[in-house]
Amino acid sequence: MEYDNHFVKVEVDRSVALITLDRPKANAVDLALYDELRRTFHRLGKDDRVRAAVFTGAGKVFCGGNDVTDFVDLDFEGATEYLAHVRLTFNAMYDCPVPIVGAINGGAVGTGIVLATLCDVRIASERAVFALPEIDVGVLGGARHVMRLAGQGMTRMMMYTGRRIDAEEALHAKIVDRVVPHDDLMSTAMELAGEIAEKSPPAIRLAKQGLNRCETMSLKEGYEFECTLTAAVRQTAEASEGALAFLEKRRPRYADRG
Template identity: 80%
Template structure:
């Protein structure tokens, strides 16, 4: 798989991708970065050999938000076109067929907090902070994405004030799933990625599809859809191999990635 990006670095090893946002000094997102992120996660989705991705930021910042220079002179029509690129990027991450583990190494503000919410699991450094500061620079942010995790009260507080919250408060608000020391951040994310990568690839992809779809359904509709995916999993050779490996008390063949 080839990635010819300036600001989104990708390393792939045995179906595990590490995606690093690298745009000094604060990993601010420009239109070019949005398009690189969209293409990257679309390619990961399309490649059947991919199993899991870890997404992080280079240096001390996860993502410092949008490059404000892009917004200074935007009129209504230009803003509408720009935001279309933003939506396509966010959709590419949400719809990516493989799980994405967010390794949140520092500030995740504005677009940064939205990028973190689009990961399936979020592990944050103790030094991480989160904010929706758009109210201070004349735009509005991705509050709907944040609301999926943090709920109405915290989202409104962050949206109205632009206030930064620290990692432990983000943990209590369900914005992240685990907080670790800076030294343990990437090792923890990589251990989780390795654990997921050893599972049946078709089952993992169907599981993510089900989780995404049923999130918007009521209980009965969601479980009915999940049952159709269970039936679909049973058609795969990995399903039989997994059952046999369990009975024979051995590792399934698909867990060995070479």
């Protein structure tokens, strides 16, 4: 699987894809980069080598948000078209069947904080900071994604003020799941992705599908949907191998895809 990207670097090693946003100076996202991210996550879901992914930013910033030069002459019609590209990109990342571990290495502002929330698990460097600064540059957006994790009060405070919060505040607000020393960030994220990659590939993909769908379902509807996924995963050879390995007290032997 070839990715052929300019600013989104993809490396696959032992079933784990390392995806690095690399657009100097601050990994700011313009229209072309939104489309490159969308294509990357679509392809990632079809890449049979990949069982888990780590998503991070190059340099000192995770993602500095939108390239504000895109907004200077943007009128209503232009904004409507532009934001359609943005939504498709965010949907591609959320819907990607491969679990994504976010390694938040620095500033995650605007689009950056949304990209962080779209990861399945977020591990932050102690140097990371988070913000919704759209109110200061004449746009709105991103708050609904943050609200999935942080709740109403924190999201509204960040949206209304554009104020930055540090990694510990983000951990307390549940925007991230763990904060680690900066030098330990990538090893911690890669270790978690490696642990996920050792699980049954079809079961992991069905599990992510179930978790995504259950977010918008009631308790009873969500569990009923999970039951249909359990029946589906039982049709795979990996399910039988997993159960047999458990009984025989050994590691399961899944087909090598990496």
